[in-house]
Amino acid sequence: MTDAAIPTAASLRQTVEARLKKRHAQEMRFRLYGRMAIIVALCFLALLLGRIVTQGYSTFVDYRIAVPVYLDPARIDKADPTGANYDMLVAQSILTKLGEQDDDLGEKSGKVMEIMSNDLGFQLLKMVREDPSLIGKTITVTGPVKSDAALYFKGQIKRSTPQDSRKLDDQQLDWMDKLKASGAVTSGFNVSFLTNSDSTEPEQAGVLGAIVGSAMMLLVTAVLAVPIGVLAATYLEEFAPKNRWTDIIEVNINNLAAVPSIVYGLLGLAVFSNWLAVPRSSPLLGGLVLALMALPTIIIATRSALKAVPPSIREAALGVGASRTQTVFHHVLPLAMPGVMTGAILSLAHALGETAPLLMIGMISFVPGVPEGFTGAATVLPVQVFIWENASERGFHERTAAAIIVLLVFMIIMNLAAILVRRRFERRW
């Protein structure tokens, strides 16, 4: 090599500086891409959440009508109070309040029934059945207006729309304005959405049944999947010999985590429902299926948490004469606990939002109440969302978005719990 080939210090610096600009540009470009990706992701998130919230928030406001109803003894048979037409009684009382006279065909009262919920009639029936002495008196009932009427109050049905294209005609809209002006119709926070279960009438439908169903199902899943998953992972990681069999098992567990959830639904249908005769559409069956689904994720999370425990801790425990089991359960597993719990909570949150396998096991049925125990029929939040989304009535669509909000709130709570658990149990060494 000649001397000319060896660069001088000055020329070397020049070369480096020339490249320096390029290097900086490269870094800037990469940062820019990163920021752009985050901005795009945030936009989509805002769009998604914004749409759900703008569609759903109105569900949390409801319009209730209060009407004094004269329980006419001529129209209610004391011997058989269930036979009377309470809806008609309510409708006519509303007409009276509006200063209108019903025609002979009952056409006007029929139109009133289209703007008030039949819940008012049910309430009357219930009261009279419990206390027949009410007959002959005037009592005031309060109940929701029909969902279409509520949509009008919320501005989602507009007067400007031609009469033929909307569900309520001009006269009904006039009545509603009048009722609102007179103070008979009031608005407030929709408590019944959180205290009612599913109903065929959108204004009476709520998410309580679905929340309780979800909670029960998740309980079954947690009780089964967390201990089995954690112990299986502990065995595989700390006790099992490392040979071809355990390798095969590990590969299979990793693959199971990627199996589409609907396949678990089919498996649950075949094994738990058909073979073991677990009642269909029950929280027990749903919990069993979701436990199967959550197991691989919990096992993988636990194994990686166990792997992260420094080997020096194992040596320390073994060195003072702890047995393998003592080493694992006194030291290794407690140290892995933050990771284990985070993994478990996140996979349970995932199970909470699962829909497809539950459709397979018949959880799609209409359940108008809180589930009666773990083997009773139940519905869960995501399935409730699915059912309402498929309903034809417009009032249900609003509720779909509201149910999604409730589901998201539960998800956020669970994810926060995962973060808190992690902080709480994290130990430094």
Added chain:
Amino acid sequence: MPSQRDDSIAHDTVAPVHIAVDRAHASQPAGPIKIRARDVNVFYGDKQALFDVSLDVPENSVTALIGPSGCGKSTFLRSINRMNDTIPGCKVTGRIELDGEDVNDRSIDPVVLRARVGMVFQKPNPFPKTIFENVAYGPRIHGIATGKAELEEIVERSLKRAGLWAEVADRLHQPGTGLSGGQQQRLVIARAIAVSPEVILMDEPCSALDPIATARIEELIDELRNQYCIVIVTHSMAQAARVSQKTAFFHLGKLVEAGPTGEIFTNPRDSRTQDYITGRFG
């Protein structure tokens, strides 16, 4: 033979004249044999790490195992309390006798063996628990203490013997991981002592410590010698010379030479030992 490059050798390249062998210690008569190893071979999978090692370790004395990195001294140490059992694919042949009993015998439970043969590791590894819990753990799992008072007594005695009591007496219920490196290593020694072992194995116990903490540990080792049989692996020949009565030099998985520390450092029989202790390793 390929030359063995090792940082620690360079680091320890101390002229032999500076290695002051404590004649008083080194010339003390060795006690009865506590550990007798015969033809020990250790394999990690297909790789053989130890070749026919035979060594006697006397009671109530410190035996130092020296040699370059990867020479098998830690492997030999870990065979004594069967810590190698925890390594998959590790196989030990030959006999290692503790008081005449083969430690690899089927009748010996490694749990009991490790209570009799305690171990201190290279990096201080206290449990991420309180100081008290660290020391109390061993007695508790072995059921040594019958009550809370006895357990407290054991903890106090062990910490005192490890020379840590004065420093931690008022903070027994604070995490052991909050102590300094040297204190942690003494805590670990206290933890080992708490189960009343007969032998204490130390695997480079001072390599992660500063000179002052090292001196403190060495002092402690010297005190403990009266009650325990101690085997220490060290990279520092100065340390071996300071604390041990017997020294064994390992090279490439073979025991090259073993004898009273004074002899090994002043008059080694093997040229490899000579080269190693003078820092002229080839």
